[in-house]
Amino acid sequence: xxxxxxxxHRIDRDKRVTTHVALVxxxxxxxxxxxxxxxxxxxxxxxxxxxxxxxxxxxxxxxxHKKIIKSWKGSIVHLTMYGEELEKAVDCLDTNKxxxxxxxxxxxxPYFYEVADLNVSVGNQPHSxxxxxxxxxxxxxxxxxxxxxxxxxxxxxxxxxxxxxxxKGTT
Numbered sequence: 088x089x090x091x092x093x094x095x096h097r098i099d100r101d102k103r104v105t106t107h108v109a110l111v112x113x114x115x116x117x118x119x120x121x122x123x124x125x126x127x128x129x130x131x132x133x134x135x136x137x138x139x140x141x142x143x144x145x146x147x148x149x150x151x152h153k154k155i156i157k158s159w160k161g162s163i164v165h166l167t168m169y170g171e172e173l174e175k176a177v178d179c180l181d182t183n184k185x186x187x188x189x190x191x192x193x194x195x196x197p198y199f200y201e202v203a204d205l206n207v208s209v210g211n212q213p214h215s216x217x218x219x220x221x222x223x224x225x226x227x228x229x230x231x232x233x234x235x236x237x238x239x240x241x242x243x244x245x246x247x248x249x250x251x252x253x254x255k256g257t258t
Contacts, residue, residue, distance in 0.1 A: 088185040089117040091220065094152055094199065095192035102129060107217045108190060109133045113144040115224035115232045125149030141239025161185030162204045166219045170206030177226045179205060188223065190216040
């Protein structure tokens, strides 16, 4: 199981970025996202995407991060600018263990750096947590997300020009 924990979500300021973190988590192979701040709107939006596009992805908001971390049986990774380089870090992780990936919003308290089994540097310049999560999941899953079938009611078909969308019930 791959889980993502979004810490420090500020409803008024971070709603689009947190939505994108959740969308990337879902599309790139995570099974669940925990968001520390209670936000029913983001939960409803992500569930609507899952209903249309498929996939078994869960979203929980308003969670107690310490409770999740304390009960976590697998590895804990914190994505940051400070830590082990991405490529080296991915090689260190046991893919047979469950994985909890922590991504921050506002300034991340030292607690998360200490509790993580591995702090992973996805580049050492200021960057987006959305990009960091996408890069990490791509490397960690060896791009398995590209061939995943979500069995949704809507399917986007790659094409050079235009948009090709298949909907269940249409030919």
